[in-house]
Amino acid sequence: MNFTDRVILITGASDGIGKRLALDLAARGAVIIGCGRSVERLKAVLAELQRISPRSITIRCDVGSREEVRAMVAKALAAYDAIDILINNAGIGMRQPFAQMSVDTIEEVMRTNYFGAVYCTREVVPGMIARGRGHVVNISSVAGHIGTLNMAAYCASKFAINGFSESLYHELKPLGIDVSLVCPGPVRTSFNRTFAQTSPKSPTSLVISAESVSQTVIRAIEKKRFHVITPPSVALMCALKRFMPGLFRTIAHRLFRPHVLPEKNP
Numbered sequence: 221m222n223f224t225d226r227v228i229l230i231t232g233a234s235d236g237i238g239k240r241l242a243l244d245l246a247a248r249g250a251v252i253i254g255c256g257r258s259v260e261r262l263k264a265v266l267a268e269l270q271r272i273s274p275r276s277i278t279i280r281c282d283v284g285s286r287e288e289v290r291a292m293v294a295k296a297l298a299a300y301d302a303i304d305i306l307i308n309n310a311g312i313g314m315r316q317p318f319a320q321m322s323v324d325t326i327e328e329v330m331r332t333n334y335f336g337a338v339y340c341t342r343e344v345v346p347g348m349i350a351r352g353r354g355h356v357v358n359i360s361s362v363a364g365h366i367g368t369l370n371m372a373a374y375c376a377s378k379f380a381i382n383g384f385s386e387s388l389y390h391e392l393k394p395l396g397i398d399v400s401l402v403c404p405g406p407v408r409t410s411f412n413r414t415f416a417q418t419s420p421k422s423p424t425s426l427v428i429s430a431e432s433v434s435q436t437v438i439r440a441i442e443k444k445r446f447h448v449i450t451p452p453s454v455a456l457m458c459a460l461k462r463f464m465p466g467l468f469r470t471i472a473h474r475l476f477r478p479h480v481l482p483e484k485n486p
């Protein structure tokens with residue numbers, strides 16, 4: 221696929237995977253509309269972006285707010301005629317035993333990770349349908365396939381994105397719009413800065429770079445692949461769970477059990 225002059229809206233483009241994707245796609249000639257909440261971080265990314273793609277812009281937007289998403293998409297469509305590709309990447313993580321999680325936190329995770337993608341897709345897809353082309357990419361996670369202890373809210377938000385993506389695929393493919401669902405294992409970004417010390421930690425052998433995820437996403441768009449799990453070792457774990465769910469649950473339970481902290485539960 222030729223990305224030259226393609227208009228690509230990337231949510232969560234101010235850091236981590238989204239920032240890497242913005243720079244890599246801009247380097248291939250795309251025009252990027254990047255969003256995030258931190259104006260400072262967006263400014264820094266815009267300076268880097270405009271060196272390679274002068275028409276790219278950033279817009280401050282909290283994807284968990286329907287009004288802000290509506291305003292962002294209106295602003296994007298005022299600047300460019302159409303959005304060719306939407307990458308729903310913005311996300312927050314958290315790791316805490318469910319019994320200690322506040323309901324506010326659970327709602328915030330769902331609002332950002334799931335409803336954020338829903339709001340953006342709802343605003344962008346009608347234009348794609350009208351033109352009979354487009355591509356929606358949802359950045360999910362291995363946590364959308366495997367429920368992990370202390371990550372109930374996060375896993376629920378990513379399982380939701382997976383179901384959402386599969387339904388969208390069937391609805392949109394006949395209308396000329398592609399859908400991709402990319403599920404990385406642990407990635408080296410500042411994503412887990414607030415809970416880096418809580419267990420269980422991701423085995424270092426499974427951790428991949430934002431560069432690697434960015435290349436995987438670009439390949440998924442180029443090849444119009446619906447579902448990609450990366451790295452292959454994590455894809456293998458998901459396959460084991462799918463084909464031998466009982467065995468997988470027994471192994472996972474043994475691995476997770478030492479990390480349960482009963483004294484902290486009420």
Ligand SMILES: NC(=O)c1ccc[n+]([C@@H]2O[C@H](COP(=O)([O-])OP(=O)(O)OC[C@H]3O[C@@H](n4cnc5c(N)ncnc54)[C@H](OP(=O)(O)O)[C@@H]3O)[C@@H](O)[C@H]2O)c1
Binds near residue numbers: 255284312359361
């Ligand atoms: N890192 C991992 O281990 C990992 C593994 C699998 C999947 N993922 C998924 O990959 C995606 C990107 O994660 P990352 O590792 O790149 O994280 P990151 O480095 O923390 O970056 C997250 C990005 O999302 C933005 N963001 C967060 N909440 C937002 C909101 N309400 N509205 C708009 N933007 C928001 C952040 O910008 P502001 O803070 O400025 O808003 C930032 O640009 C997420 O969906 C995550 O679930 C990550």
